Structures are given as structure tokens and as C-alpha cells.
Amino acid sequence: MNTIGSSGSLVTPEVWEGREMRQALANRDISDIYKLLRKHGVSQRQIAAATGQSQSEVSEILKGRQVIAYDVLARIADGLGVPRGYMGLAYDGAMAVRATEHEPSGSPAEEDETVKRRKFLTHAAAVAMGASVFGAEEGEWMLSSAQTPAPSRIGMTDVQQIQAATKALRDLDYRHGGGTCRDAVVAQLNWARQLLHADCSEHVKQRLFVSLADMHSLAGWTSFDMGLMDPARSHFGKALQFAKQANDDSLVANVLYRMGRVYLHYQQPNEALKLFQLGQIAAQDSGSALTVAVMCANEGWAYGMLNRPDQVEKMLGRTRDEFARADLNEEPDWVKFFNRHDLHGMTGSVYDALAEFTPERYAPLAVSETLKSNESYGDNMQRSHVFMLGMQATNHMRSGDVQQGIKVGRQALELGALVKSARVPDRLRPLQLEAAKHTMNPDARDFAEQVRTFREARSV
Template structure:
């Protein structure tokens, strides 16, 4: 039975009822039973589950109520999630949830220093070796809902004494030379590691995630080697901070090129490293990146939970610029949940808090310096744009978004270091013009975005351009400028896989 991805044990002759949830998703997908079977088999082979051999009769039995064994439920979850562009969990498909270990979920990990180092080292090595688009090992899948939120809440739990950084990499009364090598890192070398991380971040902002992702992952792996040596506590904290920033950046670059499960795993590992570094503001920033990803995959309620967790955890130590960014992301979550009153309040709080950034006595860390006046305008305008879509293409919310988005475009146009943001906001402004029923203006902005996209290795930019053009064709396919734009798109952005 296992060779066919058969059902789990059940009483002989037990009556099954059709799985109405799975039937609903299946009908909406437009797939035939044969096509779904082929996709399941293909994905199983990519995961190394070569014993899986599904056919149309097996698919029919799933629809009729049979519960397949793992990894079939997880494969179906991934396939339907990709088909609809949002997280479709095993439970959403009406399939029995099975309890998985931490290594399978990829999210519920032990919050201790040695395990954090080992997991980052293992995952970054797998990433570098396998280099498969979306498949790092046999167990990587995007987590959402309680499976994601509950483990992240442990970020706020104080670290027990046994796992304090002073005892990393492995608490041992008498560490031997074999288990704990003496540190070989000098002060200038540590400074260079930190400055290299800043350089990688600049490259990402300017060129997109596709160009330097593997270099960042390689640097992260090197840092985990250093963390397995004995260092003074202050040095170990700085190394964990570097690891957290590099893991977050690897996650962000993975997100940018469309590797969503990979991105989430890096974000989770980054949060663990930030906790070991004792850097709560950095942890809140990592949670904001996770929140942005959840909005991207259609889980705004999860995004809001993550942002509230970030705000609570850093309320007494984050700079005004960081707090402003968190309010802006809170507004995005509320917008996508269709809550205009709370969205507008969060937008106002983001604006008011940002005005305090200039009076902050201490310099902001490099990871938050991206949140400029242009970025504030961009986030708040996207919140109003998202509200417009949720409210049924409301022209009123589109009118609120337009001046903010236009100002963001103007500011990013003069900033050569943030060309990806420039392209994204050109596309954002184009969508606003579509909402305002102005397709001609929209096509001009998309053409400008296309010119910028040539120099930015970002699948996120390319995807948003394609979706905007698709929307223009759907609503205004008879307009000459739109017809011309589709031809330019086919030349500028052919549908090819992106190297990462």
C-alpha cells in the first residue's frame, strides 16, 4: 500500500465520507485527477520519496475520504498553496494532521545556543550543496497559523541559565581541545565580518536577491564555524548578531527570488540567533520580515500576530525608526484584513513615530537604515492600495494611496542604492492608476519598472510586473497601450527560471 501513498490504518469496512474540503480545492484548481497524480509523483521524486506512485484511482479515493500517509498530505498542501498563491494547510484540505518533529516542521526548534549553531550550519550547508529551487532536504514546507506563531512566541521567554551564551557552544565543566577549540578571531577580523554584512545588505538593496544570495549563505556558514570555537562572551554575542543579520538577509534574498519555505527557515534561524545575541530590536526586525512574507502569501492574520509579538518584545528598547517601521507593517496587516479604522490608526502612528527618529540620540543599526522617508511613504501608500482591493477596488482608498505612492517614487528615483524599491513602487503606482481606471498612465509606469527590472535580480519585482500587466489585460485589453505593453513584457521578462 505504501508504494501508492495509501491510507493509514482504519477499521475494515469503516464508512468513509467524501472529503468536501479537498473536493472544493480540487475543483477550483482546474486540475484533472491525472494531472494532480502526476504532480504528486513529480514532487515526491524531488523530495526523494521514490516509493510514491499515485494514479487517478488513488486521487479519486482521497476525494472520497481516504486519508493518505505522509508525505502525501504535505505534498498536496504545497501543490495547492503554489496553485492559489496562499498557504493551504493540511487541515485546510480536510486531511488528518500528524504531529511532526522539529526537524520536519522546520519552525519549532530548541531555543538554545548549541542547537542554533548546529541548525544554521546544517541548513546553510544543505542550501549551498543542493541548490534546488524550493527543495532543501526532504522536509521543507511553509508553516502558518498556530504551527508558526506558537513557536515564535518563545522568543519572549527568558533564556535559562544553562543555555546562556557564556556556555556556548556546549556547556561542559572541562571542555577538551577537541570539543571546544580556542578562538582564532581577532578584533579587526570581527570588525571586517560586520562590515561585510553591511556590504551584502547594500548589494541586495541595489541589485536584488538573486545576485549575491549564495555568497551570503556561504558567509553565514563560515560564521557558524567560528561560533563552534571558544570566545569571550562579548565576542560570542557579536558573532551571534552577525549570524542573525546574515540569516535574515539570506531569508530576505530567498523571499525576493521566490523561495518561500527556504526564506521562512532562515528567518526562524535568524530569530534564534538574535535571541542568543540578546538583541531584541534585531529580533523585532526579523519578525517584521516574517510578517511581510505572511502578507505576501495571503496570511494577514498571521502577519499581525508576528508584528504584535515584535512590538511587545522590543517596546522598551527599539528606536523610533524601528517602531515606525513596525507600525507601518501593522497597517499593512490590518489593510489586508479589511480593517480600515485600525489601518488608518497604524498609518498615523507610523508617521508620528517617524518624526521622532531625528531626535534619537543613538545611531540606528544598519539593518533599519533602509526605512527612510521614501520607505515610509511607500509602506503607507501600499496599505491604502491594499485596502482599496479588499474593499472591492474602492476609488476612495486608491485616491489616498496615489499621492503617497507618487512621493515614494520621486524619492526612490534619486536613490541609486535602492533600485529594487524604486521598481516595486513604480509597479505599486501603476496598480493605483488601474484602480482609478487610468490604464494609459499605468502602462507608462510599468514600462519604467521594466527598464529598472533589467538591472535588478528580483523575482518579486518580475512577478509583480507580470501580475499588474495581467490585471491591465483583464480589464483594459482593448486599450492600444495595454496591447503594446504585453508585447514589451514578453521580450523584457521571458518566463525563465531564475538562478539563485
Template sequence: MKQKRDGGVAVTGTADKQPNAQLTSWFVRSGWSKGELARQVNRRARQLGAHHVSTDTSRVRRWLDGEQPREPIPRILSELFSERFGCVVPVEDLGLRSAQQPPSGGDIDLPWAGPQTVQLINEFSRSDLMLGRRGFLGASLALSAGPALLEPMQRWLVPTAAAPRPAAAQGPGAGGGRAARLSEQELQLLESTAAMFREWDSQCGGGLRRKAVVGQLHEVTDLLQEPHPEPVARRLYRVTADLAALAGWMSYDVGLQPIAQKYLVLALHAAKEAGDRPLGAFVLSSMSRQMIHLERPDDALELIHLAQYGSRDSAGAATQSMLYALEARAYANMGQVNKCHRAVRMAEDTFCDVRAGEEPAWIDFFTEAELHAENAHSYRDLAYVAGRSPTYASLAQPEMLQAVEGFRRDDVHQRAYALNLVGMGTVQLLMRDPAQAAHYTDQAMAVAKRVRSERVNTRIRKTTHAAVRDFGDVPEVIALAERLSEELPEVAEPA
């Protein structure tokens, strides 16, 4: 056994190592050159503070030949390939060994107890505020999927014994620690602040206010570490769950996938402490959306079914309709046509029972336009799964048009407007109408300049690249590609 140096990181090599067929397969399909992969590894390493890493073409060749690098390179490669393919690519699937393998579910299999939940959110939000700007925090996390994700989340439904609270929390004069005193006005202000942040997220995207949300979340968990009467503590836990879910969603929106998942897991824990099953179901729906994005529809479906079962006696019509719509999305991505159609009908039927003012504030985003958008994306995804089927694309088209027109009149949900304009562009490509695809994508680009959302930008780029690939000689597509390169170019990392 001999030791080598991998750009300053010690690696263990053997004389009889075999070529790494798994890594080679991912590498070939990525379309990257060895030099391009080396440059991306070096850029990501600098972002993580690992300045000793200095990879080159020859080192990439050695990895493909079977050399095993030490951390942080296996995790960096996992993140790069996951982002490239839009699905979770674990270190093991690359034929690599992580020097610091966490236990299964280690980042998300957390204790279901109030004090630990508060401490974990407080510490994680503080670390995010201090280290998250350049992605360093994400280096300590790994995305979980499959049983490692689903089994810990199922414990959301398991009743837990109430943790003993300080005597002061039982009421005035009970003895013990001094109870924190929050007025009703202060509690309402905290709750309304969470609602304001949600509106900002919808208008401006996750990139503009994410740190403000994380900072507010940290402050609320500071409050929760003091003793409170039970009703006040539950309201604070509810605000904590709301803010943590929003921090997770905004992290997802800007592409920080492991950080997003951790916040959503912590939000589910806080919702359990608040005794708020519908809010917990909403958090699970956000986790499901992330799994659909990462091309894990089976996991998405399991999370939705868990949300539906856990909130079956408490969720309002809007929440139930939203869960049915996401169930349809999962079935569509699994190619389950009949089940997708049935879930779409259930979403539509249930939405008819929605009554204004009877739902919690966090579900306000689920308007009639949003329902049309979800159903349109389900049919659009079915079209892709069925080999770009024009039949399913024709079902998606009127739904997407209603979504676009609904959001056009909505000054708040600008990110959703942009996403559905892009969605309409993808539907028009499926319908073999590149001029209209370019028209809608061009409109999305105009909205994207007002919305700081990497999710929107990525979808615009993907749609434009698909249009160029299939209809590169169409004048409208040529003009769209030129505008993309001028107004929404790929962000170059510093050399």
C-alpha cells in the same frame, strides 16, 4: 489493495476510491490544462533530482479521480498551487496524503539554545551552498503557517537558561579548550561585511549575491563553534542573525519561500542568543512581510504584535515606526479600515522621532520614502479588499508618488524604486487611468533590468496582465504588453 506506478513513484490505490473534489477545485481555478500541470510537475521533479517521475495527462486525470500519489508529487503539487495563488496551499488542502508528513512545525520548531542554533545554521547554509542552486534543498522543507508557525516563534520571548560555555570562553588562563582570538578589527570587518551585503541587496536584488551571503554566514557559524569570551560570542551571534535574516530576505526576493522562512526562523534564534531584541523584532517583521505576500494577514499581524511586544523597551523610533507601518499593512489586508488608519498615523508620528545615527545599520532602509511606500501599499490593499474602491486608491496615490520621487533620488535602494513604480502602476489602474499605469510600469521595467529580483519581475507581469485584461485596447497598454514579452518574458524551463 494494489500497487500502481506513478511515473516511477509507487502509489497506493484502492478499488473504491472517490473523486478528489479538493484537488479538482484548485485545479479548475488555476486555469491550467491537465497537460500543462503534468509538464510543470515533471519540470519541478527534475529540478529536485527526482528523474524517475514522468507524469502525463492521464496520470493527472487519475489524481483528480482520487488516486493518491507518493512523494515527491504531493509536495510538488503543493508548491505549484501555492505559487499559482500566492498563498500557502498545504498538501492536505489538495486532498492528498504526504508519505513523509513532518510533525506540526517540524521545519521551524527548533530548540532555543545557542549550540544547536549554530549547528543548525551551519548545516543548513552548507546544504544551501551545495544543493540550493536548482531548488533541491527546498524539497525537504514545507512552509509553516498558523499555529505551527506562531507558537514556536512566541518562545522568542521566553527566557532561557544560559548554556554552560567552555572554560576558555570565560577569559585567558581559565583552562579547558583554547579560546579563539578575534581582534576588534576582525569583528568590525565581519560587521561591516554584513552591511555591505545589505547595500548590494538593495541595489542589485536577491538573485546576484545570495550565495555570497550564505557563504559568509557559514563561515561565521564556523567561528561560533569555537570558544569565545562572552562579549565576542554575542557580537558573532548578532552578525549571524544579521546575515541569516539577509539570506532569508534574498531567498524571499527570488521566490524560494520555504528556504526564506527557514533562514528567518534561524535568524530569530541567533538574535535571541545575541540578546538583541530590536534585531529579533526586525526578523519577525520580515516574516510578517512574507505572510502578507502569501495572503495570510492574520499570521502577519500576530508576528508584528509579537515583535512590538518583545522590543517595546529597546527598539528605536525607526524600528517602531516600521512595525506600525507593517501593522497597517496587515489590517488593510484584513479589511480593518479604522485600525489601518490608526496604525498609519502611529507610523507617521513615531517616524518624527527618528534621529540620524541613533539607529542600527539594518534599519537604514526605512527612510521617509519607505514610510510613504508602506502607507501607500496599505491604502492600495484596502482599495482591493473594498472591491477596487476609488476612495482608498485616491489616498494611496499621493503617498505612492512621494515614495517614487524619494527613491528616484536614491542610488542604493533600486529594488524599492522598481517596486514602487509598479505600485504606482497598480494605483493608476485602480484610478482607471491605464495610460499612466502603463507609463509607471514601463519605467519599472527599465529599472528591473538592472535588478535581479523575481519579486519585481512577478509584480511587473501581474500589473501588465491586469492592464491588458481591463484596458487591452488602450495603445499605451498594448505597447507595454509588447515590451514585456520582448524584454521580461516568462523564464522557460528546459524541456
């Protein structure tokens, strides 16, 4: 009989305190941990669902397959509800609260993803609009952490240190994925938040709010990149609050855009669209044409996933118009990534979404746009390059050019092996499924198996 715990764990908290279990946790012996869970009546299917693994992966681990990668160990610990400290893993303040404090009934650990999405949208609306327009809850989903003493006084030099650290860590994320820098982002953030209690001028405080918003946004993004949804949501929520305190409408739009992208990744276009539309209000208020263009492009992507070609073309038209009138020298730093090459990539992503419904019409358009985007990527944007190569390859196959799809797809796998991101195997799933459709083509069958093997290895 299963012993589902009251804090969202598969088992009651006492199970983690057993001598054998504590030893297995200390040794990070995932095989023994899973075997002990099986003895408590937890099925392989339940373990797989909690940890984000396939049942075949869980079976292999039960047979002795080792799990060594830090980010995977952290994901397993979080999924099972194990205090990270029991496995010698670092955790941010949000996780520390979950590990050390008893959560009351109705706490975030017990809520399903639908409730959490609704509460985040409520919070986002309350912050962005100045009042809650979607419900009465105010941030119950958000985790909190204790604050430490602050320096007595700070100036712009201290703020610039935060900005420099954020830029360096964001470059690592773009280049190699969130797994290379997330813990460093959280550690820097814990230091930076101390400065909130220091004396400073109003100008310094305003820039501090901006810098903390940006760093929380990066913490949220890297958490999402590693499949850690609850910490991601908490960091994005705090980023939104700091951006609003700083009266920085463009940064508010930035945070809402990133959280919307999280929901797009998890195939929730309706929720994503609501966040993009909130972000569009902030973007319009900011006066930044490039920010408006980013929001329009992402709204188009959501409409593409909803198979709304009429709205897609409207949003793409607005995206091009706003992009054309943007002055890159005057735009906020966060949005300057959206250059002409990224415009092609976003347009390709929108057509890729529509190609799932009408491949004969939209797959060739997706190929054309992603091809232009892929020609521009360097080593500083490896993760985005993997995503776009996978998308291009998928649409080559949808267009009937299977061999070219395989060629480009192999490039995606080769580059994907260098990127530490939980999103890589997820984003290559359509490529695997499309290749598997070509059952009469032995090269396509072999490639589909190659992608499957790659994805499973990267998911463990």
C-alpha cells in the same frame, strides 16, 4: 500512474538515480528532465506547481526551451526534490541535509505550507516571549547542518569582518536583488558560524551573536527574494535565536518584521499580522521609536490586505507619531533605511492594499504616496524602485489615468529587467491584471501583454 515520493518529491528517489535522468541532471537539461518525469506519469500541471512555473512555461521547456539562469535552475531542483549536487549547483547546509540524509515521516519536506507557517509562529513566539504560547512544537520545521572546527580564539576584528561582509552583500541585494548575492551570503555564513566555537570575551561573543543574527536574516531575505521558502524560514528562525541570545530586542523585531513581510508577499495577512504583533512587543522593549514605527506601518499593510480601514488609519497614525519622535542618530543600523521617503512608500503600500477593495477612495491616495517615494530612489535601491513604480502605475489605472499608468509601468519594466529577484514578476501581477481590465483601450491591451511576457520570461 504517478509515483509520488516519500520525501516530498513528485517521484520516488530511485527515479533520480536512473542513468538517463542522472545524465540529464548533470547536463542541466531541464527539457530532458521534464520529459523523463512525464514518462513516470508526472503531469505538466504537477511540474508547474512544484517548480513555481506556469503550464505554458513547462510546455515551452518540453519543446526545447533552454533554462540557463542559476537561480531558476536552483528553484527547479528544490521544487522537484532533486539533490542540488546532481545538477552541480551549490547549496547551503540546510539543503545538504535534505540531499544526504533520509528524512523521517512527518519531516519538513512532507509538511504543507500551512503547517510550516504555524510551526514558525510557534518558534517565533517561544524565542521572542521566552515560552511557547501558540503550541507545543519546538522547531521541528527547522533544518540544521553540521558544524566545522572553529579558530582557537577570536576578537572584535573577526566580528567586524562578518559585519563588513553583511553590509556589502546587503547593498548588492538592495541594488540588484537576492539572485546576485544569496550564494555568497550563505558561503560567508558557513565561515562565520565557525567562530561560535572559538574562545572570546563576553563582549565579543555578544557582538558575534548580533552579527550572526544579522547575516542569517540577510540569508533568509535573499532566499525569500529568490522564492526559496524553506531555506528562508530556516535562516530567519536561526536569526531570531541569535538575536535573542544577544538580548537585542530591536534585532528580534527586525527578524519578525522580515518574516512577516514574507507572508504578506504570499497573501497571508493574518499570519503576517501575528508576527508583526510579536515584533511590536520586542520593538517596544527596545526603546527604538523607529523600530516601533516600522512595525506599525507593516501592521497597517496587513490590515489593509484584510480590508480593515479603521485599523489602517490607527496604525498609520501611530507610524507617523513614532517616526516624528525618532532620533535617527540614535537608532539601530538595521532600521535606518526607514526614512521619510520609505515612510511615503509604506503608506502608499497600505493604501494600495485598500484600493483593491475601494479603488475610487484609496487609489488616488496610493498614487500620491508612491509618487513621493519614487522621486527619491537612486541606483542603490533598484528593487524597491521597481516595486513602487509598479504600484504607482497600477493605481494610476485604478484612478482612471490609464495612459499615465502605462507610462510609469513601462519604467517599471525597464528597471525590472536589471533586477535579479523572483519577487519582481509577482509584484507586477496586479499591474498586468489592471491593464487587462481596459479592454476597449488598445494601448492598455498591448501593455497588459507586454507585462505578461515580461513576467513569464522572468519566472522561467
